[in-house]
Amino acid sequence: MMDSRDDFDANRPVPVWDQNPPARPTWKSDGETTVFENPWMRVTSHPATAPTGAPATYVVMRPQNLAAGVLPIHADGTVTLVGQARFPLANYSWEMPEGGAPYDEDPLEGAKRELAEEAGLAAGTWREVLRMELSNSVTDERCICWLAWDLAEVDKAPDPTEVIALARVPFMTLMREIDRGAVRDSLTVATALRAYHMAKEALIPGWLAHAMLTRV
Amino acid sequence: MMDSRDDFDANRPVPVWDQNPPARPTWKSDGETTVFENPWMRVTSHPATAPTGAPATYVVMRPQNLAAGVLPIHADGTVTLVGQARFPLANYSWEMPEGGAPYDEDPLEGAKRELAEEAGLAAGTWREVLRMELSNSVTDERCICWLAWDLAEVDKAPDPTEVIALARVPFMTLMREIDRGAVRDSLTVATALRAYHMAKEALIPGWLAHAMLTRV
Numbered sequence: 018m019m020d021s022r023d024d025f026d027a028n029r030p031v032p033v034w035d036q037n038p039p040a041r042p043t044w045k046s047d048g049e050t051t052v053f054e055n056p057w058m059r060v061t062s063h064p065a066t067a068p069t070g071a072p073a074t075y076v077v078m079r080p081q082n083l084a085a086g087v088l089p090i091h092a093d094g095t096v097t098l099v100g101q102a103r104f105p106l107a108n109y110s111w112e113m114p115e116g117g118a119p120y121d122e123d124p125l126e127g128a129k130r131e132l133a134e135e136a137g138l139a140a141g142t143w144r145e146v147l148r149m150e151l152s153n154s155v156t157d158e159r160c161i162c163w164l165a166w167d168l169a170e171v172d173k174a175p176d177p178t179e180v181i182a183l184a185r186v187p188f189m190t191l192m193r194e195i196d197r198g199a200v201r202d203s204l205t206v207a208t209a210l211r212a213y214h215m216a217k218e219a220l221i222p223g224w225l226a227h228a229m230l231t232r233v
Numbered sequence: 234m235m236d237s238r239d240d241f242d243a244n245r246p247v248p249v250w251d252q253n254p255p256a257r258p259t260w261k262s263d264g265e266t267t268v269f270e271n272p273w274m275r276v277t278s279h280p281a282t283a284p285t286g287a288p289a290t291y292v293v294m295r296p297q298n299l300a301a302g303v304l305p306i307h308a309d310g311t312v313t314l315v316g317q318a319r320f321p322l323a324n325y326s327w328e329m330p331e332g333g334a335p336y337d338e339d340p341l342e343g344a345k346r347e348l349a350e351e352a353g354l355a356a357g358t359w360r361e362v363l364r365m366e367l368s369n370s371v372t373d374e375r376c377i378c379w380l381a382w383d384l385a386e387v388d389k390a391p392d393p394t395e396v397i398a399l400a401r402v403p404f405m406t407l408m409r410e411i412d413r414g415a416v417r418d419s420l421t422v423a424t425a426l427r428a429y430h431m432a433k434e435a436l437i438p439g440w441l442a443h444a445m446l447t448r449v
Binding site: 028029031044046063067071105110152159160178182193197198199200207213 | 246254279290318324332365367372375396400412415433
């Protein structure tokens, strides 16, 4: 059976500066106990041995889904963002459409679902642009992010606990708000900065890059 | 007493597209129970009310430190990265120096400590460039990231559970490895992309931007 974590981990290249690494000591897990579990996370405790050989107890928060996010870019260089109240930080956050994809689902299908449910959009072109490990000292959370364009409207179908607001803003306005610290969601920040990089480096079509980078 | 979380949250601007927001329903916490705690994380469970009015139980993983990271940029446009085995994803990760700053510490002091301990460097110039909420649906983890230049060598003092490797590579080589998916740590990915953005937009000194963007 497909597990999106296995695919995520298997296709992890080694950087050019580390092509013939020396033998290196690793962390060793000597067992696993689940100390908490609900549908969104599992917390596991492990007797462990550190790379230095020191004994340790390591506790990891393991989300039950792979995070999938998408920045939808319209032909005029604007992007659609969603606003929602977030419980953990007790704040209101503006973000790109994103959510959890079960590990037995193709993460791209999860991103398509979030784009439709939250933003009411479907995209003709999808480009995977980032794979990140969100907090690798205490969690095993993995995320995949896409850019999407050639957008068309579809019916929205929000989650029963969500109240979603929408904004359509010029891409460079989003960049300015990241600069100001007004947009802080890590997936959105990294994906927008990656989109800027791809536009500047001609890694996306010229007409799209030109529209995104326009400030007038 | 200073709490870096309060400062982080208090100075959170509202985006320009949302300056006069309508009244919006928020999440409401109706209590808190600690279901797990160690020196690195606390997991709390809350009877809660969703923005839609639906009852819910919300569980949040709350790190015991604020994440602080720094990308050190040498005058020749290279950056110093650290390689280490990470327990949660059972992999080997190349990253900028980063670590946890206790909430009663100035996060910049935490970043300076990580730069010295992991990379053996001190910096004459520090520029805060990103504040992110790493995983805002199930954690309240906050991070602050800096660029640092005017670098000088100091003694290293690694953590007793860490075995750290060092690499000094051209900034654009780091960008290419992010593009390939060989560098996946979210703080490193976002900060490197932010550094690229600042270099292209003349938000850092010209001599530094020129050195960073050079490919030869």
